[in-house]
Amino acid sequence: MSLFDKLQSELDDRNEEGGISTVDLLELPESLRRIMRHMLRAVTMPRKDVLTLVASWPEKDRISEEELDKALKSLVHQGWLIEMGEGDLLGYRVNLRRKKGSQLSIFNTIGEKIDERMEAARKAAEEKAAQEGGEGTPPPEDE
């Protein structure tokens, strides 16, 4: 793959997969970072709780309800928040970007082999223990 193709496919992935990465989170203004953090803890956060949270901030940090709704809308539009319910039940949850897998990991080729070796080593240790321990101990059960 040429460098351009690679870059393009990376960009496509970014758009396709959607959701916010923690790096995106770091780039948000502080008020939104604070809100997102609470949403992550709450998993789903009713809009009225967001308002209560903002009202609890020192005056200089507070944002107006109008501003807040605008910001929440734009985060929803970006796919970083998911809106749930409506009216009094309106709430939000953070949509985290899926952790991407990699075909390049060495584990892809050696993962199973490691298991086989571990299993063989475990069996050998058990047999040895059984031989040394005599009849008293029952043979270990297999999984």
Add this chain to the structure above:
Amino acid sequence: MSKIVSIHSFRGGTGKSNTTANLAAQVALAGKRVGIVDTDIQSPGIHVLFGLDGVSMGHTLNEYLRGEVPIEEVAFNIGDHTGDVSGRVKLAGQALYLFPSSIKGSEISRVLKDGYDANKLNEGLQDMIKTLNLDYLFIDTHPGLNEETLLSISISDILILIMRPDNQDFQGTAVTVDIAKLLLVDHLHLLVNKALSRYDFGHLKAEIEGVFDTPVAAVLPLTEDMVENASGDIFSLAFPDHPWSKGIRQVVDTILKIG
């Protein structure tokens, strides 16, 4: 309110897993309900300190992330399975639960190859707290700044950042401190581990606090006794009078005071 405590370091091998296990065990002994989760899915380790192996571990975070089991089935009740080593046995009957990551090569390869749903990981962490009614959830992390780590930092009430008094640790720790501050962690503490006994610990603490503008919860000595323990037991329970254990209890006091 339940508290999430993440233990992290920019570089590997600083003592995260040993520290997490010891802090969690001490907090459980203080009568709190405690969970520990191993988010180091590519190189899990903390289960060893609690005497678990691939056979005894039962269900893992990996299976939860694939949607195969609910999170409560991943919880391993340590208070009921302490074994008889001298430190761990003191945990008998305590409410201490480990959420292990799989140590099977094939499972590790699968999660690295397929990735996972980060929303599900977060939901799992929050669910652990709810279903087991935890006072504290300790998160043992993979070193460096990857997605799991950043997620765990961004949901933490308390972040303990471990560093060795080594020039290689300084820069990375500075970056991590900045990120933790951006992520608005309420209580950020540094923990210095593996400090040479001949150093003046008070002086070292003051110096590091000055450099990072962040409190140092304790300075723990480098000690052959820890190496000899070889992560086989909870050191501060087995050797409560050891200087390393006293330092750990200092950090525990800090954590318990936060609430």
